[in-house]
Amino acid sequence: xxxxxxxxxxxxxxxxxxxxxxxxxxxxVFEQIEKTEKDVNAYVTVLDKExxxxxxxxxxADIDSRKLDSPLAxxxxxxxxxxxxxxILTTCSSKILGNFNPTFSSEAVINLENAGAVIVGxxxxxxxxxxxxxxxxxxxxxxxxxxxxxxxxxxxxxxCAAVAAEECFFALGSDTGGSIRQPSSFCGVTGLKPTYGTxxxxxxxxxxxxxxxxxxxxxxxxxxxxxxxxxxxxDKKDSTSVxxxxxxxxxxxTDDVKGMKIGIPKDYFGDGLDHEVKEAVLAAADVLxxxxxxxxxxxxxxxEYAIPAYYVIASAEASSNxxxxxxxxxxxxxxxxxGLHGMYKRTRSEGFGEEVKRRIMLGSFVLSSGYYDAxxxxxxxxxxxxxxxxxxxxxxxxxxxxxxxxxxxxxxGESLSDPIKMYLGDIYTISVNLAGLPGISLPCGTDSKGLxxxxxxxxxxxxxxxxxxxxxxxxxxxxxxxPEIVLG
Amino acid sequence: xxxxxxxIGLEVHVELATxxxxxxxxxxxxxxxxxxHTCPVCxxxxxxxxxxxxxxxxxxxxxxxxxxxxxxQNCKFDRKNYFYPDNPQNYxxxxxxxxxxxxxxxxxxxxxxxxxxxxxxxxxxxxDAGKLIHDEWDDCSLVDFNRSGVPLxxxxxxxxxxxxxxxxxxxxxxxxxxxYLGASDCKLQEGSMRADxxxxxxxxxxxxxxxxxxxxxxNSFKAIARAIAGERERQIDLIESGESVIxxxxxxDDTKGYSYAMRSxxxxxxxxxxxxxxxxxIIISDEWLDEVKSRQPEFRYEKLERYKKEYxxxxxxxxxxxxxxxxxxxxxxxxxxxxxxxxxxxWLMVETMRLMKAHELEAEELSFSPENLAKLIELxxxxxxxxxxxxxxxxxxxxxxxxxxxxxxxxxxxxxxxVDGLKVILEKIISDNxxxxxxxxxxxxxxxxxxxxxxxxxxxxxxxxxxxxKMIQEMLDKN
Numbered sequence: 010x011x012x013x014x015x016x017x018x019x020x021x022x023x024x025x026x027x028x029x030x031x032x033x034x035x036x037x038v039f040e041q042i043e044k045t046e047k048d049v050n051a052y053v054t055v056l057d058k059e060x061x062x063x064x065x066x067x068x069x070a071d072i073d074s075r076k077l078d079s080p081l082a083x084x085x086x087x088x089x090x091x092x093x094x095x096x097i098l099t100t101c102s103s104k105i106l107g108n109f110n111p112t113f114s115s116e117a118v119i120n121l122e123n124a125g126a127v128i129v130g131x132x133x134x135x136x137x138x139x140x141x142x143x144x145x146x147x148x149x150x151x152x153x154x155x156x157x158x159x160x161x162x163x164x165x166x167x168x169c170a171a172v173a174a175e176e177c178f179f180a181l182g183s184d185t186g187g188s189i190r191q192p193s194s195f196c197g198v199t200g201l202k203p204t205y206g207t208x209x210x211x212x213x214x215x216x217x218x219x220x221x222x223x224x225x226x227x228x229x230x231x232x233x234x235x236x237x238x239x240x241x242x243x244d245k246k247d248s249t250s251v252x253x254x255x256x257x258x259x260x261x262x263t264d265d266v267k268g269m270k271i272g273i274p275k276d277y278f279g280d281g282l283d284h285e286v287k288e289a290v291l292a293a294a295d296v297l298x299x300x301x302x303x304x305x306x307x308x309x310x311x312x313e314y315a316i317p318a319y320y321v322i323a324s325a326e327a328s329s330n331x332x333x334x335x336x337x338x339x340x341x342x343x344x345x346x347x348g349l350h351g352m353y354k355r356t357r358s359e360g361f362g363e364e365v366k367r368r369i370m371l372g373s374f375v376l377s378s379g380y381y382d383a384x385x386x387x388x389x390x391x392x393x394x395x396x397x398x399x400x401x402x403x404x405x406x407x408x409x410x411x412x413x414x415x416x417x418x419x420x421x422g423e424s425l426s427d428p429i430k431m432y433l434g435d436i437y438t439i440s441v442n443l444a445g446l447p448g449i450s451l452p453c454g455t456d457s458k459g460l461x462x463x464x465x466x467x468x469x470x471x472x473x474x475x476x477x478x479x480x481x482x483x484x485x486x487x488x489x490x491x492p493e494i495v496l497g
Numbered sequence: 498x499x500x501x502x503x504x505i506g507l508e509v510h511v512e513l514a515t516x517x518x519x520x521x522x523x524x525x526x527x528x529x530x531x532x533x534h535t536c537p538v539c540x541x542x543x544x545x546x547x548x549x550x551x552x553x554x555x556x557x558x559x560x561x562x563x564x565x566x567x568x569x570q571n572c573k574f575d576r577k578n579y580f581y582p583d584n585p586q587n588y589x590x591x592x593x594x595x596x597x598x599x600x601x602x603x604x605x606x607x608x609x610x611x612x613x614x615x616x617x618x619x620x621x622x623x624x625d626a627g628k629l630i631h632d633e634w635d636d637c638s639l640v641d642f643n644r645s646g647v648p649l650x651x652x653x654x655x656x657x658x659x660x661x662x663x664x665x666x667x668x669x670x671x672x673x674x675x676x677y678l679g680a681s682d683c684k685l686q687e688g689s690m691r692a693d694x695x696x697x698x699x700x701x702x703x704x705x706x707x708x709x710x711x712x713x714x715x716n717s718f719k720a721i722a723r724a725i726a727g728e729r730e731r732q733i734d735l736i737e738s739g740e741s742v743i744x745x746x747x748x749x750d751d752t753k754g755y756s757y758a759m760r761s762x763x764x765x766x767x768x769x770x771x772x773x774x775x776x777x778x779i780i781i782s783d784e785w786l787d788e789v790k791s792r793q794p795e796f797r798y799e800k801l802e803r804y805k806k807e808y809x810x811x812x813x814x815x816x817x818x819x820x821x822x823x824x825x826x827x828x829x830x831x832x833x834x835x836x837x838x839x840x841x842x843x844w845l846m847v848e849t850m851r852l853m854k855a856h857e858l859e860a861e862e863l864s865f866s867p868e869n870l871a872k873l874i875e876l877x878x879x880x881x882x883x884x885x886x887x888x889x890x891x892x893x894x895x896x897x898x899x900x901x902x903x904x905x906x907x908x909x910x911x912x913x914x915x916v917d918g919l920k921v922i923l924e925k926i927i928s929d930n931x932x933x934x935x936x937x938x939x940x941x942x943x944x945x946x947x948x949x950x951x952x953x954x955x956x957x958x959x960x961x962x963x964x965x966x967k968m969i970q971e972m973l974d975k976n
Contacts, residue, residue: 093544111544210546211545218774246546247548248548248549328769332587332588335580335582338640381769381770
């Protein structure tokens, strides 16, 4: 078994035991990048190898002197390119931030570095996290390691593809409407979106502030729980960060779902769901049932309102969050402009891609005077009602089980021509963000084309322990499958 | 012209006196090299997030309580979106939907003693913008973000004012309340208090409001009065000539004495306000509200009444002293040391006022210590120095806050109370000035003043003029 096949925690153990050095781990990752990156394009920026090796040496010294004791010490990681990294290009996969080197690092990145993780590069994404395919990146689309003719999903497509292609041992992604769970599902990896407020957003370049949450992408549930334990923290710099009672997520890594109540929303299994996905997900439910969980169907309600509510809220926030990219202080500025407003217009017209512009226009429209009540306010009320539906469900169930996406990964170029269809693909992930809930996506099979299918488990707020336990139990029933990358 | 009535409402921005900015830990200190009081938050760097300074909420609450507002115990911030380079995020964090204070009122008193209530529509919290500096030499604009994120409250009045006098009385009332709270120094000239005037005219007796304009760039009480007179006239002229007033924002040019249109309602920007998602709602508990209420200071009116009763100083004096919280503090602290309220009041009313005028200082800028003023009063009362010397020493205290005891010692200013020595000097003066003696003896009692003056000159001003006067009188009467 090659070194890069190890899980993050598996590698961490070997490093701690002295069986593998941090340098070897870094070199193995660079070797893999050399081999597959040209075809996969998981990264916007791969750091200079010498710089990474130097960091590896420092971490190794701290491990040897027992200054570093975390399970991720010495483990190479990819960071989604919307998280600020001090002195390292951070583009959000946009032309407008093509030259942006942050002066500080995201809190989640600092937490990782303090634990000894070694950053390898910045993962590709949909521009400003807007998209479901990683095709809206200004730096070329990322391809699905399972089939290079297909998308990896998005927006954290680079993070998920890098993990699947073993170009890193784990990655950080961000999830505003499914951006960790959906690409995890498409790439056959495990991704967790924590309860809103669990991981600090400080340093995460905002898309939809009230929905954005950073989370781990890795090969298995154990990795995800271990990474979350390290990146989650109460951060006074983020007013929406919550001081949680417990940050112990690895305690829930037990193969025991006896008596656990699992609800399956009937509404998630109607029209539009691919039958192969449906069968794989229901088969996963059966596995949990056999292990002693109580599984039953129920009606969730309001499912069809989640997508319009989400696109109104997220676009509104984005239209304001992205206003700061104006060519004045940093980032791209047009070469040719007349006057201040001319400079603004040209800079933004040239610097942003189509999907970003579409959402800025949509967001500006729904916030404009005379339309605010009809759209934005109504969307906020819908969001509150959706939360109530979940509250009702969680009064009966510990975990809600369903698919992460209605289909497996579409072909490259299939989605962008019909944005509405692309938006509808977010149906199972989006309401989780609207309600601020934790959700995890993990592989539960492949379809007849050999593309991975993702199982989504949703928990109540601050009940990551339930979904981690259920996911871990289910994971015990199957082997981790690696993609066979057919290089171009 | 009397057929028209002016209707005025004010939007007053007040910079709060917090040490740090509203959403980050940067200093609010005025001045400083450009962009030295900045961080990722107040320069709008990607990924930065605001964290609310609790002191801002407390100051806003305190001003709201003092102006009889209802405090919104569950209030929120909103984003006001507009593009301008001094606004690093291209949105300002402000409050639209749930401002912290609403439905208040203050009572103003006019020159003729009439009282009037001015309604306060709301008070909200927001962040200030940076400053643009145009570099003529290089023909470019530079941005200084030192002011970006300095906390402001905006106090929006009801359209209850009818004249410049009422406007100034209202502003003065707000200034006093806020200064007494220590929430701001409220300096119009330095921009820590800024007023925008909304003005319309209508025929007397009309129930409907006319079309209003908003005037900006008013940085003194006098400019406000002139701008109101000018705008009233402009609007009446328009109406009289059959034209209509356009709802617009106008900029007052005080040196030229006229206003010009900045933007009309048609090009008014749509600010696309929506709740600020990076900040959680502010929940003001009953306990917190009570705590802030219990810390409210004694305000001007209560202080004035107390001074009259407790210190028995005249209303006129009490009014002037309480006109500035700082001067009232000096007064009370000095009285606490020497327990001579009338004398302290005299020093403030006469010499302090004279020197403030001569040196063009505001009451807020007084920098002498109550200890030194109290010492000076003791020196006079003990007969150690005379009144003229005291004035000279006070000027030193006023300017450099010197210790009067040391100063008098060092400069040999103690009054000469050596009666025998004085007698010799006086005898010589009497014999040298027979004309004055004769005048005195002929009933021109004022002639004695000349002799006293001579004696003061001879003693280099250190003698007690009262004592000299008495001695000369006795000596002349004996003859």
